[in-house]
Amino acid sequence: MTVFIFLGSLLAVMALGVPIAYSLLLSGVALMWHLDMFDAQILAQNVINGADSFPLLAVPFFMLAGEVMNVGGLSRRIVKLALTLVGHRRGGLGFVAIVAACMLAALSGSAVADTAALASLLLPMMVRAGHDKARAGGLIASAGIIAPVIPPSIGFVIFGVAANVSISKLFLAGIVPGLLMALSIAIAWWWVAKRENIVPPPKASMAERLHALKESTWALGLPVIVVVGLKMGVFTPTEAAVVAAVYALLVSTLVYRELHWRQLKDVFVTAAKTTAVIMFLVAAAMVSAWLITVADIPSKMIALLEPFMGNQTLLLIAMMVLVMAVGTAMDMTPTILIMTPVLMPVVRAAGIDPVYFGVLFIINNAIGLITPPVGTVLNVVAGVGRMKMDEVTRGVLPFMTAQFIVMFLMVFFPWLVTGPARWFHS
Numbered sequence: 382m383t384v385f386i387f388l389g390s391l392l393a394v395m396a397l398g399v400p401i402a403y404s405l406l407l408s409g410v411a412l413m414w415h416l417d418m419f420d421a422q423i424l425a426q427n428v429i430n431g432a433d434s435f436p437l438l439a440v441p442f443f444m445l446a447g448e449v450m451n452v453g454g455l456s457r458r459i460v461k462l463a464l465t466l467v468g469h470r471r472g473g474l475g476f477v478a479i480v481a482a483c484m485l486a487a488l489s490g491s492a493v494a495d496t497a498a499l500a501s502l503l504l505p506m507m508v509r510a511g512h513d514k515a516r517a518g519g520l521i522a523s524a525g526i527i528a529p530v531i532p533p534s535i536g537f538v539i540f541g542v543a544a545n546v547s548i549s550k551l552f553l554a555g556i557v558p559g560l561l562m563a564l565s566i567a568i569a570w571w572w573v574a575k576r577e578n579i580v581p582p583p584k585a586s587m588a589e590r591l592h593a594l595k596e597s598t599w600a601l602g603l604p605v606i607v608v609v610g611l612k613m614g615v616f617t618p619t620e621a622a623v624v625a626a627v628y629a630l631l632v633s634t635l636v637y638r639e640l641h642w643r644q645l646k647d648v649f650v651t652a653a654k655t656t657a658v659i660m661f662l663v664a665a666a667m668v669s670a671w672l673i674t675v676a677d678i679p680s681k682m683i684a685l686l687e688p689f690m691g692n693q694t695l696l697l698i699a700m701m702v703l704v705m706a707v708g709t710a711m712d713m714t715p716t717i718l719i720m721t722p723v724l725m726p727v728v729r730a731a732g733i734d735p736v737y738f739g740v741l742f743i744i745n746n747a748i749g750l751i752t753p754p755v756g757t758v759l760n761v762v763a764g765v766g767r768m769k770m771d772e773v774t775r776g777v778l779p780f781m782t783a784q785f786i787v788m789f790l791m792v793f794f795p796w797l798v799t800g801p802a803r804w805f806h807s
Contacts, residue, residue: 386415387669391719401715402658402665409668416675427671432664436548439538441656442622446603446629447489448652453633453640455600456498458593459484462601465585465593472574473582474507475520476567482524483563486531487604488625492713492750496525496758500765511579518762519751519776523566523784525758526747529713531559533607533621536713536743539663541618543670543721546735548618549611554740556608558791558798562744565783573779599632659714666718690731697733697792700724701745705785708749712757716746740798744788751777 390411394404406424413419450456463480467473478499485495499521507517529536532552541548585593606628607621616624633640640648689696704724707716720742728738750758753774763773791797 387412387672401712402661405662405665405669405715405719409665409672412669412672416672418675424668427668428664430667432660432667434542434663436538436542436617436619437660437663439533439548439619439622440535440659441652442619442626443490443533443535443538444494444656444659445649445652446622446625447491447494448648449626449629449633449640450485450488450600451494451498452644452648453629454637455488455597455603455629455632456485456495457502458597458600458637459488460499460502462593462597464582465590472570472577472579474503474510474512475517475570475574478503478507478521478524479563479567479570482521482527483531483560484601484604486528486559487533487607488600488629490528490531490533490535492526492528492747492758493761495528496522496761497765499525500762504762504766510582512574512577513776514766514768515772515776516573517776518766518768518773519778519780520566520570522751522758522762522773522777523780524563525761526750526784527559527562529747529750530555530562530740530744532556532604532611533618533625534743535659536717536746537739538618539659539714539717540721540739540743542663543666543718544725544735544739546739550736551739551743552611552618553608554736554798555743558740558744558787561787561791561797562784565787566780569779569783599636603628603632662714663718666715669719670722686727693731693733694792696727696731697738697741698789700727701741701788701792704742704745705749705752708746709752711749713746713750716749717742734795734799737795737798741788741791744784744791748781748784748788751781 387408391404391408394407395401399407409424410419413424460477460481463477463484467476467480470476481503482495482499485498489495500518504514504517504521508514528534532555534552534555537551537555538548540546541551603625607625610616610621610624611618634642686696686699689699704716704720707720711719724742725735728735750756753759753770756774759770759773759777762768763770
């Protein structure tokens with residue numbers, strides 16, 4: 382009955398069009414009323430405590446870094462470098478999108494920001510080259526969701542805070558899985574593109590490649606600083622976010638000089654608005670997380686999944702299918718905040734590595750960004766490319782399928798995640 386009250390009230394207010402943050406608060410109130418413990422002070426205290434977290438300071442700084450990179454020319458230089466490296470191959474512009482997405486993912490950690498940059502820069506080029514617009518948009522959308530997996534990742538920050546798992550370990554464990562996601566859509570694009578009779582752009586000369594590399598050197602320095610700094614223990618993930626934001630600001634204003642001081646206000650305001658949405662979601666979800674613990678819902682979930690507890694693979698499959706279903710109706714951040722306090726006790730009771738589960742969980746949630754009907758990243762591509770949602774959905778299907786295959790391969794072969802993670806930590 383407790384689970385029904387919580388989920389029923391949450392889904393009911395969401396169906397009425399209430400924003401998710403307020404839906405979480407209202408479902409929390411309903412659960413408190415059902416448990417006969419309603420107290421406005423407890424509600425307010427949990428909202429404040431939910432946002433009062435030092436690791437969460439990484440979110441606004443990574444958001445700021447992403448905005449600065451898009452306005453300051455770092456993203457454009459990354460795309461230009463990828464174009465000189467692989468643009469001449471058959472379906473080359475698609476491979477450019479994938480390579481550029483991996484590079485941008487190592488800079489911002491925001492799927493929406495990366496996808497918007499890729500779609501505005503590459504989608505018109507792919508359409509002019511003769512590629513099907515829906516398929517090109519689908520590829521860019523599926524490439525954009527690599528951002529929450531390759532560090533620095535805002536998704537890992539939120540999950541690490543909600544699950545009490547090391548964010549540094551999550552960052553380093555996400556590198557290889559993120560690259561495998563890129564490889565999967567590269568194979569899918571190769572299969573799709575070979576059926577198109579499109580003449581690729583001419584091969585860039587070595588001088589052009591070296592020039593593009595020289596122009597993007599400062600941009601490429603950021604992920605190196607972040608990853609090496611985390612591995613060597615020079616700074617924490619929160620401090621890494623500050624380093625990324627300051628570095629992006631200095632490069633954009635003093636080196637590339639494409640970000641003018643008069644533009645800073647708009648950049649800061651945009652980053653602040655996005656951060657405010659995320660932080661309010663986190664704060665509201667902490668009310669639900671506290672009540673989930675008080676109502677002992679995790680033990681009920683453990684009892685429900687008891688038949689699978691003896692087999693970690695079957696248990697992970699069941700949980701991944703559950704997250705897939707939720708991801709079709711919810712955005713990434715609320716899914717993380719709602720599902721984490723419910724699933725983590727099950728994960729720990731079954732003896733599953735929390736970092737390994739965290740990587741699978743974030744990959745699943747990232748793919749949820751391109752699954753209809755919600756599909757936030759699909760909406761971004763549809764908006765930038767001025768396409769209908771059903772067109773982008775049709776175009777993304779082969780690439781989304783490839784990424785789901787990779788995710789379930791990691792379920793069956795944990796060493797794809799745990800092996801590289803141990804190497805990075807050694």
